[in-house]
Amino acid sequence: MPELPEVESIRLGLEPVVKGCRIERISVNVPRMLIKGDPADLTGKYFTTIDRRGKYLQIMTDSDLSLHVHLRMSGTLLWREPDEELPDFARIIVYLDKGKLVFRDVRTLGNIWIAGRNFTPWRKLGVEPFSEDLTAEYLKNKLIKRSIPIKVALLDQSVIAGIGNIYASEILFDCGINPRKAASGLSKPKLNLIIASTRKILSDAIHHNGTTLKDFRLSNGRDGNFTDFLRVYRKLDVPCCNCNTPIKRIVQSQRSTYFCPVCQK
DNA sequence: CCGCCAGCCTGAAGGC
DNA sequence: TGCCTTCAGGCTGGCG
Numbered sequence: 001m002p003e004l005p006e007v008e009s010i011r012l013g014l015e016p017v018v019k020g021c022r023i024e025r026i027s028v029n030v031p032r033m034l035i036k037g038d039p040a041d042l043t044g045k046y047f048t049t050i051d052r053r054g055k056y057l058q059i060m061t062d063s064d065l066s067l068h069v070h071l072r073m074s075g076t077l078l079w080r081e082p083d084e085e086l087p088d089f090a091r092i093i094v095y096l097d098k099g100k101l102v103f104r105d106v107r108t109l110g111n112i113w114i115a116g117r118n119f120t121p122w123r124k125l126g127v128e129p130f131s132e133d134l135t136a137e138y139l140k141n142k143l144i145k146r147s148i149p150i151k152v153a154l155l156d157q158s159v160i161a162g163i164g165n166i167y168a169s170e171i172l173f174d175c176g177i178n179p180r181k182a183a184s185g186l187s188k189p190k191l192n193l194i195i196a197s198t199r200k201i202l203s204d205a206i207h208h209n210g211t212t213l214k215d216f217r218l219s220n221g222r223d224g225n226f227t228d229f230l231r232v233y234r235k236l237d238v239p240c241c242n243c244n245t246p247i248k249r250i251v252q253s254q255r256s257t258y259f260c261p262v263c264q265k
Numbered sequence: 266c267c268g269c270c271a272g273c274c275t276g277a278a279g280g281c
Numbered sequence: 282t283g284c285c286t287t288c289a290g291g292c293t294g295g296c297g
Contacts, residue, residue: 003290055291072291074275107274109291148268157292164290213290214277254270
């Protein structure tokens with residue numbers, strides 16, 4: 001579910017709410033979602049800021065320990081006032097002095113880690129989309145020996161961190177590149193187009209609080225609004241907004257890809 | 266090292 | 282109504 005814009009929208013909404021809250025206790029209702037650490041170690045600590053790296057969140061405390069979160073497919077973080085009831089599918093609840101931070105996750109694929117500030121739950125993440133380190137030169141070197149299509153490369157978190165299945169299709173439509181094009185064969189000008197579209201689509205999506213298809217909610221319970229601005233994702237047979245050609249769906253690496261066969265040659 | 270694919274889970278939706 | 286299949290925003294581990 002949540003890709004970079006959704007995770008960033010959660011971060012922006014949640015940070016001012018949880019900052020300064022004291023952790024009373026943590027209830028882990030689905031034990032396998034906790035990968036590392038002991039929740040009891042966070043008791044008495046205060047939340048400070050929230051960082052994001054790719055699709056990972058790190059909720060910092062006034063100690064060295066942090067709460068690291070990955071929402072996977074159907075997770076979200078919700079805020080509840082002390083007198084408010086828990087939502088359905090509340091898998092992990094952080095009871096705070098001023099309210100509750102709830103990890104809601106229908107499919108229970110999400111994970112948390114309780115570990116030091118410098119702990120990284122990811123194996124390897126590529127550059128951030130908005131970092132100046134993301135250049136055509138960087139992509140060229142990363143993709144030179146890859147036989148995969150560009151759509152699959154955009155999903156590879158060790159290339160660029162944060163792009164998921166919705167935005168990979170939207171980005172390639174925006175820059176008019178066919179998702180089946182070999183990643184290694186793209187010229188630097190084409191790579192620069194991809195970089196520009198990546199930044200444009202992701203920042204627009206953040207501006208609209210992300211995309212809600214099914215499970216995603218902002219921390220205040222509301223839906224993301226970028227859903228209304230999707231141009232190809234889940235638009236099978238819908239006329240292309242540029243040329244009226246029906247949007248096509250193909251499967252790449254076991255995931256759906258949507259594109260316009262005319263605009264994306 | 267690279268690419269492929271099953272597996273992890275639950276619930277909604279569609280076909281019969 | 283109910284049963285079965287398919288599909289879903291992500292990532293890991295094992296295999297060739």
